[in-house]
Every structure is written in structure tokens, then in C-alpha cells.
Amino acid sequence: MEVLPEGKGQGAPFRLRTSPVPGAGEAGAEVVLAAGALRDGDGRAAGAAGAVVEAWARVVGPRTVLLASPRSFCAGVECAIHTAEGLLTTVEDGAVFVRKQIVHDTHVVKDLERRGAVFVAELDEVLGGAAVVFSAHGVAPAVRAEAAARHLAVVDATWPLVTKVHSEARRFAARGDTVILVGHRGHEEIEGTLGEAPGQTVLVENVADVAALEVADVSRVSYLTQTTLAVDETAEIIAALRARFPALRGPGSEDICYATTNRQQAVVEVVKRSDVLLVVGSADSSNSVRMVEVARRSGCAAHLVEDASGIRPYWVENAATVGLSAGASAPPALVEDVLTALGGLGPVAVAEHATATETVSFVPPTAARTS
The missing domain is CATH 3.40.1010.20 (4-hydroxy-3-methylbut-2-enyl diphosphate reductase, catalytic domain)
Incomplete structure (x- = not known):
């Protein structure tokens, strides 16, 4: 255990740094405490050591x-990981490339990297003719077209529910609807879904976006959602959409996973x-x-x-x-x-x-x- 001053002077706080807790990796724990947090019987500050005791008395216990x-x-994540693991076993020549993170977890990605997977941001980093895995979050049609043009051996690990949302986006756009996509800008799943009908799809992230939304025909409006949203917040956004667009149509079943x-x-x-x-x-x-x-x-x-x-x-x-x-x-x-x-x-x-x-x-x- 170390007690490290955070500044100069008698009233400066200090940082308590402990040794690594079992199972917590290489890093120990740190707590910043005010100087004089514990005082003696006469009301005088007992100093750093006293404050350390007081701090751990509050933390340690049953x-x-x-x-x-x-x-x-979940089943979709397990399937995506098994897809990458299976390829690493079956591909004899050349690397297995994965576009984006196979799933959003750094430990999973690092483990697959140790086994030989090469993660790339875009397909131009993939060697011609090599095997490439599309992540669980799905990709836009333009990405699939690029892979085909470069003769890449694509293995698709897209979650089935994401595939369903993509299919719905195409269907809603084909019947002439403006497709309102509820989700978070920049998320890989959203980028892929937007790519299915970019000229007819608009993104909303919150109720405020709904209030500012304008569509070509209020009688031809549909909505879809990202699969990993908060259920309660999404319900509020959909309610706001229905209030603005009474003819709003939605998917046949819930998009949220x-x-x-x-x-x-x-x-x-x-x-x-x-x-x-x-x-x-x-x-x-x-x-x-x-x-x-x-x-x-x-x-x-x-x-x-x-x-x-x-x-x-x-x-x-x-x-x-x-x-x-x-x-x-x-x-x-x-x-x-x-x-x-x-x-x-x-x-x-x-x-x-x-x-x-x-x-x-x-x-x-x-x-x-x-x-």
C-alpha cells in the first residue's frame, strides 16, 4: 500500500494505492482522500495513515x-466468436481478416488476435483473395459489393436479428416509405442499416430529433430500431413518432434483441x-x-x-x-x-x-x- 500526495501543502489531498486485488489483473485500486479525513481524540488530523484506515473501514467488510x-x-455473440475461431482452424494458407470488431468486447478481440485473427477497419486492408469475416453488427450493401469486386472469401457473422432489420429496411423502402431508423449515430449496426436504403432512411436518436423531423409524405412512414437500445427510451421515441405520424408502420416483430x-x-x-x-x-x-x-x-x-x-x-x-x-x-x-x-x-x-x-x-x- 502506498500513500502518495496529490499536491503541496498541509491541506492537500492524497492518493491511496493498494496492491493488486486477486483476480483484478495487474492494476491495484486507488482512492483519493482529503487530508485529515480522520482526526484524533483532540480533533487534530491524524494524517495520511489515519485517513487510510478510515477509508478502508468503509470499504472492507462482508x-x-x-x-x-x-x-x-448471448447466442448471437457465441455464434460470431465461434465463426472466427472455426475459420482460424480451417483456413490453411493466409490470415483470417475480420472487418471491425467481431463483437464489441476488447477481451474477445485480443484473444482472437492472439490466435491469429487480423482486425481491420475497412476492406482495403485485406489481402486480395483472403478470407474476411463480417462482424456481428452487419455491413452495408456497398461493403458486400466491394468484397465481391476484390474476390474476397466472405464469411458473414452478422446477427440474424440484424439481418432481419436490413431486410425490413429494403422492404419498407421498396413500398415507397420514408424509413425512420432509431439508433445511435456512428454505431456499426446503424451504418450498415442506413446503407440498405440511404436515400429513404433518416436517423433519429431521441425524442427531440422526432420533433424536428420532416418527411416527404406523412402517410408513408415506417420505423426500425437498432437491436441494442434501451427498451424504455426506445418506447418513448416510438410513442413520439406515432404522435407525429399517425400512419406510422413498424416491423412485424420487435427489432430490439x-x-x-x-x-x-x-x-x-x-x-x-x-x-x-x-x-x-x-x-x-x-x-x-x-x-x-x-x-x-x-x-x-x-x-x-x-x-x-x-x-x-x-x-x-x-x-x-x-x-x-x-x-x-x-x-x-x-x-x-x-x-x-x-x-x-x-x-x-x-x-x-x-x-x-x-x-x-x-x-x-x-x-x-x-x-
């Missing part, structure tokens, strides 16, 4: 960890019994970020962590129950690491709260099957 279920990998919905519903239930929620997932994982937002809108403190090394001990100060979940792209092993790290702060009793059972499975493309 607690319950309430696991949300479902959590971690069942796994996204299940994980958000589990979070809503878990935070009712938790003092704080930790969600394991990468910052660019839309469904993981939405889980944190859903928890906060429920009134619970919530934090997104890439892995156990991202935990800050002060988050669990005086927390008798810590809720724990993980985004659909986060490996289950990372949840176990977080449990181990929390165990380093005191005895942990683990309980599980299940709100749904997932039985869906997908089969990887033929080219990526190992048996």
Missing part, C-alpha cells in the same frame, strides 16, 4: 453480490435489492452501456467496468449488496474475476436473481464449422 441472470454472452431486453429486465429487478450495480462490458458495447443507464434511471448507482481492474473500492463503500451483471458481448470469465476481486474486499455471499431463461442458439456459417 457483503452480498446479487448476480443478474441472464448475463454475459431478446438478449438486450432480457439483460435490461434482469438489471431492473436486481437494482431493487442492490446498493450499487457493476456491469461488465466494454465502453463501445451499446447493450452494456444501456444496462448502466437503465440502472441509473431506476435510481441505483451503477458503473461500467471493462474487467475487474476497473473497479474502484469507494464504489462499494457501505454497500451491503452489490448487483453484478455483464453485457451480451462480455465473456463469463470476466464476471468470475469481478467476484474474486470483490472477495478481496471482504467475505462475499453470492446469490442469483433470474428473470428469464435463454435457449436460443445459432449455427456458424458452413465455412467456419470445424465438424
